[in-house]
Amino acid sequence: MNINEELKEFILHGYRQYIPHVSIDCAIFGYHDRQLKVLLIKHKFLNGWCLPGGYIKRTEKLVEAAGRNVKERTGIEGLFLQQFKTFGDPNRANTDKFDEEKWFALTGIRMTPDNWLVDQTISVGFYAITDFSLSVPQPGIMAEACTWFDIHAIPHLEFDHDEMVKEALHTMRVQLYHYPIGYNLLPEKFTLSDIHSLYETLLEKKLDISNFPKKLITLGLLKKTTEKRNIGAHRSPHLYRFDKARYDQALSEGLVLS
Amino acid sequence: MNINEELKEFILHGYRQYIPHVSIDCAIFGYHDRQLKVLLIKHKFLNGWCLPGGYIKRTEKLVEAAGRNVKERTGIEGLFLQQFKTFGDPNRANTDKFDEEKWFALTGIRMTPDNWLVDQTISVGFYAITDFSLSVPQPGIMAEACTWFDIHAIPHLEFDHDEMVKEALHTMRVQLYHYPIGYNLLPEKFTLSDIHSLYETLLEKKLDISNFPKKLITLGLLKKTTEKRNIGAHRSPHLYRFDKARYDQALSEGLVLS
DNA sequence: GCATTATTTAGTAAATTTTACAAAATGAAG
DNA sequence: CTTCATTTTGTAAAATTTACTAAATAATGC
Numbered sequence: 001m002n003i004n005e006e007l008k009e010f011i012l013h014g015y016r017q018y019i020p021h022v023s024i025d026c027a028i029f030g031y032h033d034r035q036l037k038v039l040l041i042k043h044k045f046l047n048g049w050c051l052p053g054g055y056i057k058r059t060e061k062l063v064e065a066a067g068r069n070v071k072e073r074t075g076i077e078g079l080f081l082q083q084f085k086t087f088g089d090p091n092r093a094n095t096d097k098f099d100e101e102k103w104f105a106l107t108g109i110r111m112t113p114d115n116w117l118v119d120q121t122i123s124v125g126f127y128a129i130t131d132f133s134l135s136v137p138q139p140g141i142m143a144e145a146c147t148w149f150d151i152h153a154i155p156h157l158e159f160d161h162d163e164m165v166k167e168a169l170h171t172m173r174v175q176l177y178h179y180p181i182g183y184n185l186l187p188e189k190f191t192l193s194d195i196h197s198l199y200e201t202l203l204e205k206k207l208d209i210s211n212f213p214k215k216l217i218t219l220g221l222l223k224k225t226t227e228k229r230n231i232g233a234h235r236s237p238h239l240y241r242f243d244k245a246r247y248d249q250a251l252s253e254g255l256v257l258s
Numbered sequence: 259m260n261i262n263e264e265l266k267e268f269i270l271h272g273y274r275q276y277i278p279h280v281s282i283d284c285a286i287f288g289y290h291d292r293q294l295k296v297l298l299i300k301h302k303f304l305n306g307w308c309l310p311g312g313y314i315k316r317t318e319k320l321v322e323a324a325g326r327n328v329k330e331r332t333g334i335e336g337l338f339l340q341q342f343k344t345f346g347d348p349n350r351a352n353t354d355k356f357d358e359e360k361w362f363a364l365t366g367i368r369m370t371p372d373n374w375l376v377d378q379t380i381s382v383g384f385y386a387i388t389d390f391s392l393s394v395p396q397p398g399i400m401a402e403a404c405t406w407f408d409i410h411a412i413p414h415l416e417f418d419h420d421e422m423v424k425e426a427l428h429t430m431r432v433q434l435y436h437y438p439i440g441y442n443l444l445p446e447k448f449t450l451s452d453i454h455s456l457y458e459t460l461l462e463k464k465l466d467i468s469n470f471p472k473k474l475i476t477l478g479l480l481k482k483t484t485e486k487r488n489i490g491a492h493r494s495p496h497l498y499r500f501d502k503a504r505y506d507q508a509l510s511e512g513l514v515l516s
Numbered sequence: 517g518c519a520t521t522a523t524t525t526a527g528t529a530a531a532t533t534t535t536a537c538a539a540a541a542t543g544a545a546g
Numbered sequence: 547c548t549t550c551a552t553t554t555t556g557t558a559a560a561a562t563t564t565a566c567t568a569a570a571t572a573a574t575g576c
Contacts, residue, residue, distance in 0.1 A: 021279045022346070022380045058378055062346040086344040086382045088280070088320040120316055122280045124344045124380070174512075192553075210554075211535065228543095234552045235542035254432075258534065450524075468525075469564070486572090492523045493571040516563065 003141055004108070011109050015116040018055035023123045024066045025053035025161065027084075027168035028074060030132025030148050031185060034201050037132055037148040038165060039073060040157070044144045045103035046095065048158040051165070052146070053123065066126040073146055074135040079128040080184050084171040085164075088122040092160040106142075127168040129202070131185055173203055177257045180221055180250045182242065189225055189239040192216075219255060220246045261399055262366070269367050273374040276313035281381045282324045283311035283345075283419065285426035286332060288390025288406050289443060292459050295390055295406040296423060297331060298415070302402045303361035304353065306416040309423070310404070311381065324384040331404055332393040337386040338442050342429040343422075346380040350418040364400075385426040387460070389443055431461055435515045438479055438508045441500055447483055449495040450474075477513060478504045 030037040040049045052073045056065040063081055071077050103111060111118065132148050139146040149155070151169070156162060175181070181202070182195055192213035200207055216222045223243045228236040288295040298307040310331045314323040321339055329335050361369060369376065390406050397404040407413070409427070414420060433439070439460070440453055450471035458465055474480045481501045486494040 019279050019378055019380065021277050056346065056380075059348055061348065062344065062380070083344060086320065086341065088314065088382070090317055090319065120277055122277065122314075122320070122380070122382070124346070208535070208537095209552095210537085210556095213554085215534095230544090231552085233544045233546095233550075235554085236544085237553055466564070466566095468527095468566085471525085473563095488573085489523085491521070491573045491575095493525085494573085495524055 007107055007141060008109060011107055011115065011117065014055065017057060019058055020055075020116045021119060021121055023053055023055050023121050024062060024069065025051045025087075025123050025125050025164055026066055026069050026073075026081075027051055027125065027127040027165055028070060028079075029127065029129045029151075029169075029172065029202070030135065031129060031198060031201055032131050032133040034197055035132075036151045036201050036204070038151055038154060039132075039135075039137060040147060040149050040154070041073070041139060041143040042145040042147075043142055044106050045099050045142075046158055047097040047099060048095070049149075049155050050158040050161045062124055063126070066124075066128075070128050072140060073138055074130060075138065076130055076135055078184065079130050080181065081126050081128050082171070082175065084125050084127050085167050086122060086124045087160055087164065089160065090120065092123070093121060095158050097158055125164050125168060127172050129172070129181060129185055176202055178254045180242070180247050180255065183247060189227065189241050191229055191237040191239060192222075193237060195222075195240075215257065219250070221250060221255075265365055265399060266367060269365055269373065269375065272313065276315055278313075278374045279377060279379055281311050281313050281379050282320060282327065283309045283381050283383050283422055284324055284327050284331075284339075285309055285342075285383065285385040285423055286328055286337075287385065287387045287409075287427075287430065287460070288393065289387060289456060289459055290389050290391040292455055293390075294409045294459050294462070296409055296412060297390075297393075297395060298405060298407050298412070299331065299397060299401040300403040300405075301400055302364050303357050303400075304416055305355040305357060306353070307407075307413050308416040308419045320382055321384070324382075324386075328386050330398060331396055332388060333396065334388055334393055336442065337388050338439065339384050339386050340429070340433065342383050342385050343425050344380060344382045345418055345422065347418065348378065350381075351379060353416050355416055381422075383422050383426060385430050387430070387439060387443055434460055436512045438500070438505050438513065441505060447485065447497040447499050449487055449497060450480075451495060453480075453498075473515065477508070479508060479513075 026039075028039040030039060039052060041052050042049050052069055054065070054069050056062060057068075060068070062083065066081050066083075067077070067079070070079055070081065100111065103109075135148075137146040137148065154165065157165065176199065182198060185198060186194055195216065196207060196209060196212055199212065213222075217224075220243055222240045225239045225241055227239045229239055230236050286297040288297060297310060299310050300307050310327055312323070312327050314320060315326075318326070320341065324339050324341075325335070325337070328337055328339065358369065361367075393406075395404040395406065412423065415423065434457065440456060443456060444452055453474065454465060454467060454470055457470065471480075475482075478501055480498045483497045483499055485497045487497055488494055
C-alpha cells in the first residue's frame with residue numbers, strides 16, 4: 001500500500017482501526033536557550049494553524065496515542081506527557097477554514113456528510129515539554145507546515161485550540177510547582193544555572209538565583225557530582241544530576257516548590 | 259412514547275441523539291454529619307456496582323451531561339462539578355458481569371455486536387460533592403439500586419471504576435487545598451465549626467480547630483454575620499457566610515490552604 | 517442570680533519556612 | 547597575581563505556620 005492508498009483507506013475505513021468521535025490533541029512546549037515555544041501545524045486543507053493531534057487506535061491507551069503523535073511530529077520519544085483536560089463543547093469544531101478543493105486535491109476523495117471523520121468529536125488534551133533544538137518537526141502527509149512558534153507570537157488557532165493552549169500552559173505551570181520537571185529536558189548532568197533558567201523560562205518568572213537551587217537540593221531532588229563544567233573565564237559550576245529515586249517519588253507523591 | 263418505547267429507541271437509535279464512543283462518569287461524593295460517602299448504582303443487567311454515568315447529547319457540553327446525570331441520580335441541581343480525568347484504556351470496559359438474559363428481560367432486545375452501545379468507549383470522569391442528606395437517590399429505569407456507600411466500604415466496582423474513584427478522591431483532595439469548596443455543601447449561613455468539620459471529613463485529617471478558621475478569615479473567604487446559632491448549653495457560635503466575590507476569585511485564581 | 521460547663525474565639529510564643537541580600541569561593545584571563 | 551564574572555555558601559530579617567493558652571460567652575442547674 002503506497003501513501004496515497006493508505007490515506008484513502010484511512011478516510012474511508014479508518015473507523016475500523018481508530019475510535020471515531022474521539023481524538024487527542026497535543027500542546028508540545030519547546031524550551032531552549034531561555035525561549036519557550038509551542039509546536040503548531042498547518043493542514044494542507046485548512047487555512048489556519050492548529051495543535052497537532054489525531055485519532056486513537058483501538059489498541060492504544062490515550063497516552064500512547066498522544067506519544068505516537070508527539071513522536072510523529074517531533075521525532076522524539078519518551079517525553080513527559082500529561083493529560084490536562086478533555087474538550088467536548090458541541091461547537092468546538094466550528095471552522096470556516098476547511099477548503100474542500102484542497103482536500104480533494106490532496107486525497108482525491110469528496111468529503112461526504114456520512115463520512116466518519118465529519119461527525120462531532122471530543123478531544124483529550126495532552127501537554128508535553130521538550131528541548132526544541134533536539135526536535136525535527138515533521139508535517140507529515142496531511143500538513144504543509146509544522147513549526148515552532150514563540151509562546152508570545154502564537155497566531156489565532158482553529159477550532160478550540162486557542163483555549164487548549166491556554167489551559168495546557170496553565171496546567172503545566174501549576175504542575176511545575178507540584179511535580180519535578182526536567183528529567184527529559186536537561187542532559188543527564190547539568191548545572192544549577194541550567195535548571196534555574198529552565199524553570200524561569202517555563203514559568204516566565206524570576207526565581208531567586210541563590211534560593212531556588214538550594215530548595216531543590218534541600219528537597220533531595222538534586223545530587224552533586226564530582227565533575228565541573230568549564231564555561232570560560234569564570235568559576236566553573238558543579239554538575240548535578242537528579243536523584244532518580246527521589247525524583248520518581250516526588251512525581252508520584254507531589255511536592256511543593258514556592 | 260412510553261418508557262419502554264423510549265428505551266428501545268435509545269438502544270436502537272440513540273446514536274442519533276447521543277455521541278457514540280464517549281461517555282461521562284460521575285463520582286458523586288456525599289457529606290453529612292462527619293461521614294463521607296459515594297453514590298453507586300447497580301444496573302439491572304450487570305451483576306456489580308459502578309459509578310453513575312451516561313452518554314453525552316450532541317447538543318450538550320461535557321459538564322452539562324455530567325450535571326444532567328447528577329440531577330437524574332440525586333435530584334440535586336447546580337453542584338460543583340469538576341472534570342478530573344479521561345479514561346480510555348482499550349480494556350477498560352472488560353466485565354464478565356453483563357447478564358444477557360437480564361438485559362433481554364429488561365429491554366426486549368437482543369444485544370448485537372453491531373449495536374452502537376457495544377463498541378469501545380472513552381469516558382470523561384467528573385466528581386461532585388453534595389450533602390447526601392439532601393439527595394433522593396433515583397435508580398432510574400436501567401438500575402435496580404442507587405445507594406450511598408461509605409467511602410471505606412466501597413465494593414469492588416465494574417469496569418475501571420475502582421480507579422476512577424481513587425483518582426476522583428485524589429483530585430478532590432488536592433483541589434480542596436487550592437480552591438474553596440463549601441458553597442454548595444453548607445447552608446448560606448454556617449458556623450466555623452461546620453466548615454471545619456466539613457474539611458476534616460473530606461480530607462480525613464485533623465485540622466487545628468483554632469488555626470483553620472483563622473486562615474479562612476484571613477484569606478477573606480468568610481464574613482461574620484451578626485447572627486448567632488443557639489446550640490444548647492454552651493457559648494453560641496457566630497454564623498458566617500462566604501464572601502461571594504472573594505470566593506469566586508479564589509475559585510478562578512486558586513489559593514493555598516495549608 | 518450565680519457558679520458551672522462546654523464550646524467558641526482571641527491571643528501569643530515558638531518553630532519553621534521563605535525571602536532578601538551579603539560575602540566568600542573559584543577559576544580563567546590578562 | 548590581580549581582576550572579573552559567576553557560583554556557592556551564609557545569614558539576618560520577614561513572614562508564615564504550628565501549638566498551645568486563656569479569655570469570652572451563653573445556656574443550665576442550683
